[in-house]
Amino acid sequence: TAIYIEYDQNNDIYGDNDQIPSQLQTESFGIPTMFRVGFSYPFLLSDANKFLLAVDAMHQNDNSESLNVGAEWILFKSLSIRSGYRNLFMQDLEGGLVLGAGLSFRSASYLLYIDYAWADYGLLDYTQRFSFGLGF
Numbered sequence: 001t002a003i004y005i006e007y008d009q010n011n012d013i014y015g016d017n018d019q020i021p022s023q024l025q026t027e028s029f030g031i032p033t034m035f036r037v038g039f040s041y042p043f044l045l046s047d048a049n050k051f052l053l054a055v056d057a058m059h060q061n062d063n064s065e066s067l068n069v070g071a072e073w074i075l076f077k078s079l080s081i082r083s084g085y086r087n088l089f090m091q092d093l094e095g096g097l098v099l100g101a102g103l104s105f106r107s108a109s110y111l112l113y114i115d116y117a118w119a120d121y122g123l124l125d126y127t128q129r130f131s132f133g134l135g136f
Contacts, residue, residue: 002026035059038068050074054084066090070098078104082117094122111135 002025008018038056045051052072059065070084082100087093100117117129 030061032060032062034061048076058087064089064091078106080104080115086119094124095120095126096122109136 002023005022005024006019007022008016009020010016036056036058038054040052040054043051043053050073052074054068054070054072056068057065058068067088068084068086069088070082072080072082074080080100080102082098082102084098086096086098088096097120098117099119100115102113102115104111104113111134113131113133113135115129115131115133119127119129121127
């Protein structure tokens with residue numbers, strides 16, 4: 001594929017021809033695409049305790065196949081403990097471990113929740129995220 005441009009051979013010189021017709025040659029490449037499939041399964045331990053396991057697999061045309069795995073344990077319908085790992089088996093993986101917790105408070109007319117998450121990003125260090133929500 002060719003891209004036609006106007007080129008200036010030397011930007012430091014004024015008065016020269018800065019509109020030389022030129023052509024850039026590019027190679028073709030595929031558009032990055034990803035196929036993703038996943039599933040989750042809840043385990044009911046009791047009326048107040050649940051455990052959720054989730055897995056999703058990814059196939060990307062510009063990287064290797066990888067898995068995301070995660071789990072959440074909900075205690076007493078108000079405390080959640082979460083853990084997971086992102087991009088397991090991916091080439092050149094940077095980080096991947098994710099940990100979190102959350103609290104939810106329910107009343108007859110609203111739901112209030114607070115969540116915290118910590119995620120490892122390898123060379124980019126880690127992130128901490130807080131979220132607050134209100135539902136009606």
